[in-house]
Amino acid sequence: MGNLGTPITENLLQKGHALLVYNRTAAKAQPLLEKGATLAASVKQVAEASDMVFSIVSDDGALNQITLGADGIAANLKPGGVHISMSTILPATATQLQAVHQQHKSHYIAAPIMGRPEAARARKLNFLVSGEAPVIQLAKPLLTDGGAAGIWEFGNEVNAANVAKLCSNFMIISAIEAMAEAINLGNKSGIDTAKWHAMLTQTLFASPVYINYGNMILKDAYAPGGFALRLGLKDVHLVLQQGESAGAPMPTAELAKKQLDACMQQGLGEHDWTAIAMALK
Amino acid sequence: MGNLGTPITENLLQKGHALLVYNRTAAKAQPLLEKGATLAASVKQVAEASDMVFSIVSDDGALNQITLGADGIAANLKPGGVHISMSTILPATATQLQAVHQQHKSHYIAAPIMGRPEAARARKLNFLVSGEAPVIQLAKPLLTDGGAAGIWEFGNEVNAANVAKLCSNFMIISAIEAMAEAINLGNKSGIDTAKWHAMLTQTLFASPVYINYGNMILKDAYAPGGFALRLGLKDVHLVLQQGESAGAPMPTAELAKKQLDACMQQGLGEHDWTAIAMALK
Numbered sequence: 001m002g003n004l005g006t007p008i009t010e011n012l013l014q015k016g017h018a019l020l021v022y023n024r025t026a027a028k029a030q031p032l033l034e035k036g037a038t039l040a041a042s043v044k045q046v047a048e049a050s051d052m053v054f055s056i057v058s059d060d061g062a063l064n065q066i067t068l069g070a071d072g073i074a075a076n077l078k079p080g081g082v083h084i085s086m087s088t089i090l091p092a093t094a095t096q097l098q099a100v101h102q103q104h105k106s107h108y109i110a111a112p113i114m115g116r117p118e119a120a121r122a123r124k125l126n127f128l129v130s131g132e133a134p135v136i137q138l139a140k141p142l143l144t145d146g147g148a149a150g151i152w153e154f155g156n157e158v159n160a161a162n163v164a165k166l167c168s169n170f171m172i173i174s175a176i177e178a179m180a181e182a183i184n185l186g187n188k189s190g191i192d193t194a195k196w197h198a199m200l201t202q203t204l205f206a207s208p209v210y211i212n213y214g215n216m217i218l219k220d221a222y223a224p225g226g227f228a229l230r231l232g233l234k235d236v237h238l239v240l241q242q243g244e245s246a247g248a249p250m251p252t253a254e255l256a257k258k259q260l261d262a263c264m265q266q267g268l269g270e271h272d273w274t275a276i277a278m279a280l281k
Numbered sequence: 282m283g284n285l286g287t288p289i290t291e292n293l294l295q296k297g298h299a300l301l302v303y304n305r306t307a308a309k310a311q312p313l314l315e316k317g318a319t320l321a322a323s324v325k326q327v328a329e330a331s332d333m334v335f336s337i338v339s340d341d342g343a344l345n346q347i348t349l350g351a352d353g354i355a356a357n358l359k360p361g362g363v364h365i366s367m368s369t370i371l372p373a374t375a376t377q378l379q380a381v382h383q384q385h386k387s388h389y390i391a392a393p394i395m396g397r398p399e400a401a402r403a404r405k406l407n408f409l410v411s412g413e414a415p416v417i418q419l420a421k422p423l424l425t426d427g428g429a430a431g432i433w434e435f436g437n438e439v440n441a442a443n444v445a446k447l448c449s450n451f452m453i454i455s456a457i458e459a460m461a462e463a464i465n466l467g468n469k470s471g472i473d474t475a476k477w478h479a480m481l482t483q484t485l486f487a488s489p490v491y492i493n494y495g496n497m498i499l500k501d502a503y504a505p506g507g508f509a510l511r512l513g514l515k516d517v518h519l520v521l522q523q524g525e526s527a528g529a530p531m532p533t534a535e536l537a538k539k540q541l542d543a544c545m546q547q548g549l550g551e552h553d554w555t556a557i558a559m560a561l562k
Contacts, residue, residue: 150484155472166466170463179452188527199431200449207487252459
């Protein structure tokens with residue numbers, strides 16, 4: 001029931017789905033109860049009662065915690081039940097969790113999300129999905145009801161969508177860092193960087209990443225909210241870990257890590273990850 | 282009369298302009314003579330005979346060479362004549378050359394170009410311009426006839442367009458490097474990177490840079506032509522020089538320099554600058 005879990009739940013409720021919800025801090029689920037959701041006392045209770053369980057947590061450790069063990073999703077889903085895992089995690093974790101579900105005769109699919117909370121509310125999310133094809137087909141209408149504008153299928157290997165998601169988040173933080181450097185260079189060189197940004201985003205870089213994040217950098221406004229810098233740093237760590245295990249050099253990710261680390265030391269962990277620009281100051 | 286000079290000249294000829302052309306290697310101008318241009322024996326002869334002189338050369342040294350001295354453009358333009366300088370150069374060079382033109386009662390404006398040869402032929406170039414406003418107004422119809430789809434004005438400071446151009450080229454090489462790392466990571470992790478690229482360029486990164494250069498990286502095809510890697514490296518040097526003089530840290534440009542240097546050592550200087558991807562192999 002975080003920044004993305006909440007609007008996705010609201011979207012599903014709006015479409016008439018009966019939802020049993022759980023959040024570690026029960027108070028955060030309260031507004032959803034008023035919209036028709038039912039509060040569960042535990043993850044175990046959600047898993048026992050549901051055909052499909054959506055999960056979205058902030059890291060691999062939290063996902064393992066709610067999935068594994070006697071009280072976890074895998075052990076308590078009914079046979080044939082489906083765990084739709086939306087968290088951004090290491091691809092190897094998806095492979096391991098799928099195996100545990102298979103032992104319990106249930107299913108695990110990867111469905112990490114591209115999109116910020118405002119996109120979730122506008123039903124403009126993109127889901128990257130991978131895993132057993134028939135299970136993906138079962139899940140797709142629910143993803144649509146949850147706010148998907150696009151569902152991108154990456155095949156049977158359950159970790160493929162997680163790789164695609166890490167590659168995508170890496171692209172975003174790389175784009176933000178480059179824009180931060182360019183705008184800082186332009187400002188310090190005395191040009192009208194708002195005009196430069198307008199030119200760039202009407203020509204070669206006419207895309208949402210450059211328009212939205214560029215405007216934040218131009219205004220030097222990185223208020224808390226959106227996507228927290230500390231979570232961005234977590235994703236960069238996953239990218240570096242995946243790079244290492246795949247044997248792919250990721251020098252730009254190393255650079256992003258360095259800049260984000262510097263921001264953490266400036267106490268910017270809860271600011272939007274666009275605050276990576278502050279490492280240049 | 283290089284990759285961009287040739288199609289721009291052809292565009293101007295098509296629009297009915299009388300052109301006197303000069304190229305260090307006269308043979309390269311030959312096809313243009315057949316299309317109606319007149320060959321000059323020297324830069325001096327071009328300057329003496331013309332109201333407006335376009336120049337496009339590969340670096341600051343070459344521009345200084347054709348502009349300064351007794352045989353240069355500045356000393357030989359008639360009073361009130363205009364030098365439209367399209368090269369990608371250090372901003373400080375533009376300021377210096379404008380001053381020399383002013384001593385000779387002629388004008389110098391900066392008009393660096395965003396666009397590859399195929400964009401020039403399709404009349405889809407973007408010119409970034411700066412300098413004296415009335416002179417810019419005089420030059421604009423010629424830029425349009427030369428193939429401008431967009432003319433972006435950065436004000437009276439003559440070096441502003443050069444700063445904007447360096448910031449833009451920096452953005453492109455940063456985007457290429459990030460895509461190269463992500464596609465390599467995706468490939469080595471076993472995902473369908475063509476599908477990933479399709480997803481990315483239909484959502485957050487739906488823009489020409491990611492579509493065009495991404496396709497080159499997916500195909501691992503960096504044939505000579507387009508924009509030579511050695512020229513990209515030259516631009517990155519300019520970005521780093523500008524960063525240093527403006528007091529703006531450019532860690533991503535330093536990284537790009539390192540990767541491009543590695544490519545130069547692999548003998549890829551004449552390949553397209555997308556070949557920066559080869560530094561990861």
